[in-house]
Amino acid sequence: MDALQGGSQSGLFYSRFFRRRPEKRWKWEAIKDDVELGNSSYPMVLVQIPMYNEKEVYQLSIGAACGLSWPSDRIIIQVLDDSTDPLIKDLVEVEVQRWASQRNKHKCDYVAIFDADFQPEPDFLWRTVPFLLHNPDIALVQARWKFVNADECLMTRMQEMSLDYHFTVEQEVGSAFIAFFGFNGTQLECGESTALDEAGGWKDRTTVEDMGFSCPG
Template sequence: MQVYQISIGAVCKLVWPHDRLIIQVLDDSTDLSTRELVQEECQKWSNKGRNIHYISRDNRNGYKAGAMKEAMDLDYVKKCDYVAIFDADHEPPPDFLLRAIPFLMHNSDIALVQARWKFVNANECIMTRIQEMSLNYHFKMEQQSGSSTMAFFGFNGTAGVWRIQAINEAEGWKERTTVEDMDLAVRASLQGWKFVYIGDLKVKSELPSSYKAYRYQQHRWSCGPANLFKKMTIDIIMAKKVSLLKKLFLLYNFFFARRIISHNVTFLFYCIVIPFSSFFPEVIIPKWGVFYIPTVITILNSIGTPRSLHLIIIWIFFENVMSLHRCKAVFIGLFEAGRVNEWVVTEKLGKALKTKQVSTAAKRSPNKFWQRCLFLELGMAVVLLICALYNFIYRSNQYFIFIFPLSLSYFLMGFGFVGTHIPAAK
């Protein structure tokens, strides 16, 4: 419940004329006690004079897209020109609107202003430090370059302000994928709208610190774009309001290279081709593929977070393990397999770890070791260990120097020795 109270309070403190600011809190929680606490927090701010509305649903139809669609259909929302969106664990600075809205007010062709995320729990564990490295690269490089060169990037789903006219022209929120934010951004871009990314406008947010939560999040972030790519390829090709260059950017750079090929290459090449080449002496992999290109990619990713440069080796092996789940999610999205529309809310611990109650519960009901085992990771670990041993004994290319640590990484993550663990309540 802490995240709701923090974000509601932060949003209510935004500096903007009261008569021009409507605050709406969407609550999809099925827990009655949580709903009561959120409603109580909203009422507290309403008593202080804020124009705040609490909206709850008795179902989760369409998940976030469904909630946003219902919210946009309300009468008082239809009278507004812009909508700022924050997830429950995001805390904007008080001057957020003063710094974001002018871009929309003075540029009629801009549909979206996106702020950057600032991670409040990056130092919680090694896993959150690694996430910070990857996401800093995403914001500092990918979002900034997309904004500067093509006036387009994928909406991050939160910490952004939309022009409602652009949402309406793009046919609103759709529930067809688990990346409704990216879906809306692509459709708005095909209508000729432009986006602006503000790198120095930072919104506090929280990283998932349990490996289970991170796996679910990465499945959604990898499966959704692949599924959207399949559904929007023809629309992008047939779009009449954007240039051929932008179509190529969307199809190749935004979707195919970054959200399809990158995940497949990382897993298939580094976790399959290199290890299994140990059994086939006739397979010769050039050094530029094994060492030079990965070195360049690693250096580029480290630029965004220089303070974590000493963790770059850990980052490499962690990302290689995660590539297994991302690659699997991409194929699920492309072939619309069973979990294609699975939406699991990413668990954020908030202040839970600092509470006495959780500490006491951890002592009374510790997690059983075998309950933390992940057999997919452990299976890959065994296979890689066999490849490493064979390479060490029979081959001279010394790939075991890479394969042994990779196998160890799969073992560590398979046995649950990553992230933060919270005991399950009895």
């Protein structure tokens, strides 16, 4: 681990000091309204929230997903509840019905996945979808994690430090050197839903969908 961290830190220093960046800069432009096409000019987005006995956070997570700023007829939200506790399953079902509304059921262009204990900011899709919309070579966009209870105790602080290192050092070095890295499932924007199909889709035999998608087959 020390050798790996040392290499990552050296790579980060080299990347920042010499301003090394990917040779190809990805295009980003804000999505603009189209008077003629209306909401149909926006990509269809599927938001998935995997859950398993998430009694403490299910309301926050569902509420945050439903609070995403995006045309209501261009987004579908799926709560994938595999809870084994009947009481929790009932609670989740009630919350889903409370937020339920008529959604357009067309095939989705992009998929966003959030772990049950993550709450995206309302503008998450506005910030990430343009990367996928304007760069057909991109299959996914990895977003940064934030933590709502980092200061709760020493353990949560240590966990935050560990994950911050992963995102600010390891992931940044991998991006700067255009090197492969496995994505982290939560706060993920999977571009082109066909990329999921070509990778074999989600495997129901595993609970770590991010690892399964990073290493298909």
